[in-house]
Amino acid sequence: MNHATQHLGPTVVHAAGYLWLIPLFPAVGAIINSLLGTRIQRNLGKRWNHAIAIGMMTLSFLTALRAFAQMVALPGDERFLQNTLWNMLTAGQMQFDLAFALDPLSMMMVLIITFIGTLIHVFSVGYMADEPSYWRFFAYLNLFVFAMLLLVMGDNFAVMFFGWEGVGLASYLLISFWYTDIEKAQAGMKAFVVNRFGDFGFILGLFLLFWSLGGIWEPRADARSVTYVPEIGYKADPAAQNPFESTGPRAVVVDGHAVKVGPTLNFRELRDQVVIEATGVGEHLRHQKLWGVALLTLVGMLMFVGAMGKSAQLPLYVWLPDAMAGPTPVSALIHAATMVTAGVYMVARLSYIYAMSPTAMGWVATIGVLTAFFAATIGFFQYDIKKVLAYSTVSQLGIMFIGVGVGAYWAGTYHLLTHAFFKATLFLGSGSVILGCHHEQDMRKMGGLKKLMPVTAWTYLVATWAIAGFPWASGFFSKDEILWKAFTQRGMELFGVPAPWLGPAIFVIGILAATGTSFYMFRSYYMTFTGHYRGGAGHDEEHGEDPHSAHAAPHHAPAAAHAPAAAHGHDDHAAHGHAAPAAAHGVHAAPAHATHAAPAHDDHGHHGGPPHESPRSITWVLATLAFGAVAVSFLGIPLLWTGHAPILEHWLAPALPAEVTFLHFGHATEWLFQGMGVAAATIGWFFAMKLFKDGQSRVPHDLKHRFFGFWTVVYNKYYVDEAYHALVIRPSLFLAAFLSWFDQHVIDWLVNFAGWLARVFAAIDDAIDKYVVDGAVNGVGGLTREGGRVLRRIETGRIQTYLYGAAFGSLLVVLLNFLFR
Amino acid sequence: MIPTLSHYLAVAAILFALGLFTVLTRRNAVAVLMGVELMLNAANVNLVAFNKFMVGGLAGQTFALFVIVLAAAEAAVGLAIVLSIFHTFKTIDVRAADLMRE
């Protein structure tokens, strides 16, 4: 494994004072729509809501193009635009600004986000036409884009993290957009909390990296609490010792350029000091150990935990399928094209860190391939069309992580790009279908839609083709490149153990996953579009054996109390359903329907009507995206075919400074492997066609009954949700309940104890007066009686009790006098 | 034999003890007051004795005179109060006066 290379110099920064506009526009849109949205919708009509949102998106897209133009004009290794707004925080060694930066990588992301984002906004116009709180939807969408742009454009970890959590927020809001359905609400909550798990890891990884950089520790008297003492070269410089002025990174001069060295959150400073060997930071980091583990390994693995959350990798993927509760455009934009790829982006962004730790690479790649395969298998048996796409997304993300894991950073990123297009197409296609079938999501109730919805069908087919990985559709190039690189990668380690076999193993599983992908995607295509229409039955029985009612109960996170609520969850959902056809008939924004929607849903059973093609605003978007899904393939035509590196690889090179070596094989081998890729796709397609074309074959039914046990397990997603419920949620709830009991009955008892104690003392004191003194009196009385019968019987009254007390007291005082000295 | 200081002191101590004992044990309020008188006189004996044997001068004697006077006054007040007790409680048993307890 070789490291950052000498020839790389420090980043050359080109100021671009307008970058902040790119995230600003969506932000403005969000603010306007969230503050004034209701009034606009009421007084001006919905068209203004989406006009604002889409307008802002377009502006931001145009600004992005402007930046792109500026960047293209620059020489290859100087493509870095930067724009600082203000200093956000300066404390001790930490110091970061609200600043944006664009390098080729983030440029690509920004273009994807703004472009596809805009399209999906347009799509939503038709899709959400009769949503009562239309304004809210667009506000959220804009908010999401804003956060996503922060994520990719952040000049430092802080801003990136702002976006990182911001998209989490937006996705929470959008998933539980139809909050009246408690299940949807819980899906949103689940997504956010699961992501928090990831962020927990991410934050720790970040701290570890930050502090291991300059290794500047506060000198403390009790050194034992400092677990990791840095190398000499990285002791704080005197300035850092003195807490007076906060110490940013200190500068080391490398061939003329000052390179900052020391703890930093800034990507550029981080990259420079790590990548440029003259600083020695890379060496330093590579030799650090914490708890006997290589520090960078910990950093890489912990940060990847963050990626697991965001990008739905094992074992934190569980939230993504539920996230399908959100409106379909949301699924397309957030849960396919952009947000979920944040993890991939993060790994690519830190390529030079990961490249230095084989174990981290192995970890990423392994998780990736396992996820890819695992999710693909679940995809086989799902009936809910969006669920199928959700699991396919999970699996595709796995593939991307294989790419960035094995060191084919550009390939991973490329797959991100292609996936953005075809998965967006697929989701929007499914959205169009769902709309056409009156919010029916169960593929068993579809079929034969090809004739009814030609555009949708064709675009869906193209995208399926792409994802399955047939040549000339983009998926082929990216996936193929990734798997090939995985095969040729032999330097990875598994938990510190060198594992040259890991690469090939990953390739094998990856190919299987690819086959699976091709299979279930074509399955979904055939079930949906071929054969004759099976729908129109209405929703009633849908929920009888509906897949997600099977695991509905478990993931009401803590909400045991809500089981009943969950049951009615649907009427409302249906209400939305019934608004839809109106939209379909192109009657745009007829508020009347919205209001009638709820009553209408009683007789929805018959009101269904045949499916129908979606309005133009939708079909155009589908077409554009489908075209893109094919077009982007030109960015990645491999070296093997053309003789020079793919355009995208060339473009991204400056942003991915890490260099990873791969084994070299002859052209023949490479052709062979490409062939294998095609073969995998073909096999998958073949079986899918045999089994599901036109819904004729009985085989799937028989197979299902032959292996019913296995089927149920897979169908219920291996009961992972139930496992989580039993292992994580219940225990923590129990702990919470216990602690709160403890708090009220034990801790709180202490204070009452104090009060009680006081009262007890009082009682004792009373008792002393009543019994002890009296008792003493009687005792003495007794003595005297015994002593001298000559004396009359003794009687005492209370005053005399007092006197006894006084007398004895005085006696004690006298003794006391002798007690002291 | 010639009584020495210690004899007087002993007598005084006994008087005092008797007085205290009376006060502590008798239930008749008047008797109790008489016990107090005994205690006072014990002090008188001391005063006079000390004056005679040790200090000299007149201070002790005078003191004793004052004590006697005050003792009389105190007895007067005391008896008045006993009288009022008798009126309100219809008895002069000190033990009866225990309306107020802890």
Added chain:
Amino acid sequence: MIRPDNVLVWATFLPVIGSAVILALMVVRHFLGLKKRFLDQASRVVTMVASFLMLVASILAWHWFDPRAQGLLVQGKATGVQMVSRAIWIRPFNVEWFVGVDGLSISMVLLTGIISFVAAIASMPWWQGGAKAIHMAGMDEDDHGHGDDEHHPKHFTVRMVPGYMILLLLLMTGMMGTFVALDMFLFYVFWEVMLLPMYFLIGVWGGPRREYAAIKFFLYTLAGSVLMLLAIIAVYYRSLPAVMADGTLSARHTFNLLELAAQGRAGQFATALPILGVAFSKIVFVAFFIGFAIKIPMFPFHTWLPDAHVEAPTPISVILAGILLKMGPYGILRFNYPLLPDATEWAANAIAVFGVINIIYAAYVALAQRDFKKMVAYSSVSHMGFTLLGMAAMTPMAISGAVYNMFTHGIISPALFLIVGVIYDRAHHRDMERFGGLAKELPEYSGLTGLAFFASLGLPGLAGFIPEFMVLAGSFPVYLTFTVISATAVIITAAYYLWAMQRVFLGKLNSAYAGFPDVNWRERIMLYPLAAIMIFLGFYPQFILHAINPALQLLIQNLRPV
């Protein structure tokens, strides 16, 4: 007439002047036979005016404060203390009227100004506007004081209004004074002055179990302040004389905090004779620390907080959460750290442990709550834990984070309590299980709640995130394990807030709450500014940090001289 050298005096005494005016009105009323209604309204107006002027004064103080300034020189060293006003108060005790602000206190002064004003607004029954006004229990103006059965208690804003206002204003003075006092004795006096009105405000205008809560609060806090008094006198008796306001030397000892800090740095207390065989500085440290920890509140001593919050009327909860809790950490940073550096080193680990316990323990307890207000109260306990942890770590980043946490929490948790108050005014209960789907009826309210929740659970871009991040990042190198444990709190916190969100606002609308009015103007006036501050501080924390950083770094440097 307000000048930098007297702005603090104004900020401190404007409320008292207000209460004096109300008192005068009450006396006059007897002679002129004014209507009770008039008296009520008048006292409300006076309160509003006084608290507003106090806010203005505190903003002016913030405006005039210069973080880079040398400030008062003590033994030739810069302390950064500014806007000093001092005079001899009790010569025989060596006690001075000595107030001033450094970077640490100025932020608290600003906070006090803001929150006091908000609390004042929250105490008014006005601006209930809107078509369907809320029915506040017993909002009828004729008022025979305590004429309330527990089910429909007369709303606190109309019960014995003048008394309430007087106490509220006294409380404000106490708080402001506590933050600006630089003389131990003066500090103690203000501390107690703040304690007493609180007791009555909870006990008289509180909820059903107000007596219990009030007594509990009172006993806890008083136990703390008695310890504190002992510690103060003990320190006093180990101190050396110092120059007083009139330039003369004080007799034998001094109460001057800055002087004491200098002496502490020089080891004056570290080397003092032990008491009962225990090192002097340690025993004093513990006394101080417990006294302040009760206010924070720190783990074993925290149980007064939920009761106090649950029973207290909304504005008092606001003040309690917004300001009173901050006095604990403030006191520790003002007394323990500068005066007893050696003992601070000695205790740091223990403090960290308590911090972690606070964070995790309280977060879990909050997760189990059904009572909306109790949940928020415990979340306060949990968040104050971050302050403890940061203070213990003593890295510049961590300690800045700790203090910044005091400020942001001082903005967020009042907002949360106001929010609870809003729903309580409408539903007259706080059981989250009994709500549901309110988002449909009260969209604006739900939005504000969401904002506050996310701010509190540390969503980047809102105020709550930065301090948590700073504290964790700062204590990471010092207390690796503790930091890791504490960081898990971000998950639990998210869980209980979102769950609360779900139980109260999401799901099907509970028909019982159909037709609830959304937030009215009074609530808007309070909540929107706070929300704005949350967002502003989320993106521009340096606004506060640039003021507090130098002071804290000075503090650390004195703890561990280079």
Added chain:
Amino acid sequence: MDIQPFLVAENVRSTGWFRPELVLTFGALSLFLLDLAWRRSESRARLLSAATLTVFGLAAILLSLQPGTPQSLFNGMIANDAFANFFKWIFLAGGALTVLIAGPSRAYPPSRIGPFYALLVTIVLGLFLMASATDLLMIYMAIELVSMVSYALAGYSKGDRKAAEAALKYVIFGGVASGAMIFGMSYLYGMLGTTDITRFAAAIAQVPTTLPHRLGLILGVVLVSSGVGYKIAAVPWHMWAPDVYEGAPTPFTAFLSTGPKAAGFALAARLLWGALDTRGSMMGLSEAVGNIPWPAVVGVLSAVTMTLGNFTALPQTNLKRLLAYSSIAHAGYGLMGLAANSFVGTQAVMVYMLAYLIMNLGAFLAVIVVERFTGSPSIFEFRGLGHRAPLAAVSMAIFLFALTGLPPSIGFTGKYWLFVAVLDRVSGPTGGWYATLAIIAALNTAVALYYYARILRAMFFEAPLSEVEVTYPTSYKWLLAGFAAATVLFGIWVTPIMDWTRLSLGQFYRG
């Protein structure tokens, strides 16, 4: 030995310094006469009150006219010094305020109020002598004077069994105490050869240290202090206090809890800090003379007294009784100052007595307001007082906070200075003991808060038994307001008190 002329001359001279006492003496006598004279007039009570106030006023004027230069009067019988004058002012104030309180309180019908006033004046006279006595004989006579009149006044309400019982218990307990005291005095006289306490220190130094001598000496001191101790109601001579306080008419209880206690402390200060210590420098710390470890003993007594008083007060429901126990506790706090055996300590005692006069009279006045209206001083009658009599309730709250010792109130000032006095000793040889004492006192403060808070709760938090507004005379309103104002004012404006006490103690007659 015959009477030498200079003795006469001395007495004549002394009379010039004896004017206030003379005024009180003749005032008392004339009040008896006036009472007879005004038998017929229906405004008898008001006239008598006026007359009594005049007497006190005159005494005050004369007192203010004579400087506090330390000197001995009547051949060393009494001393005239600023220390005594300070307490005399307290007694006058207490007496006058008691008159103001007693007038409208229904405790004394006009027919009986005359003698009460006369006897009150007499007690004040006795207190004057107590504060300034420097000779065992004088001490004995002063205490007896105060006691005997107190016995009478404790039972001074017709047909009231409780009063009668109180008087009986008081007289018996007092009699025994004085008997014990005089017995002790006889020993001291015998062993030291003098009754002039200012010569004790020197004389004790001569006493051989054999056990009998030591026993006699200590017995003497203890027995004498039993006489003083029962005046200030210190453990173990405290038991009479609750019954007498409860039984006696409340106005007199109020006076009893302030005047005689203060006088007792003045006397104790003269005996202990004045007579039985090494003459440490005026400002510095002095040590006990001979081998009498009285500071330690007093310290123990102080701790026991405050603890016992506070804890026993906890369950009380009769406020008079509760205040009785609290006054025992406060005696304990006062003893802290004596235990310190230093200038500051004694000064703290003086401050505390002044503070206690104000806040305790105030508290008792509030009790009277309620008792007068409802007929019972039970805490249940205080429920909802916040609504039924706001002024009384609020000022009562202030007094209670002051009694607890919370700033800013005169109670805090006093208690603070006591703590200072004790902690001043902490750095000394026996510092540990003093530290313990301080901590015990601090904890006691918290305990005390607990039962004071019960009253607060009753007044403000609990629903009243009846809604009727509590009515009481306007004079009480002004008095309450005055007491409250003073309580707070002197909590903030402390310097005058501190200076006054310091200067007064500075002129302490030491023979």
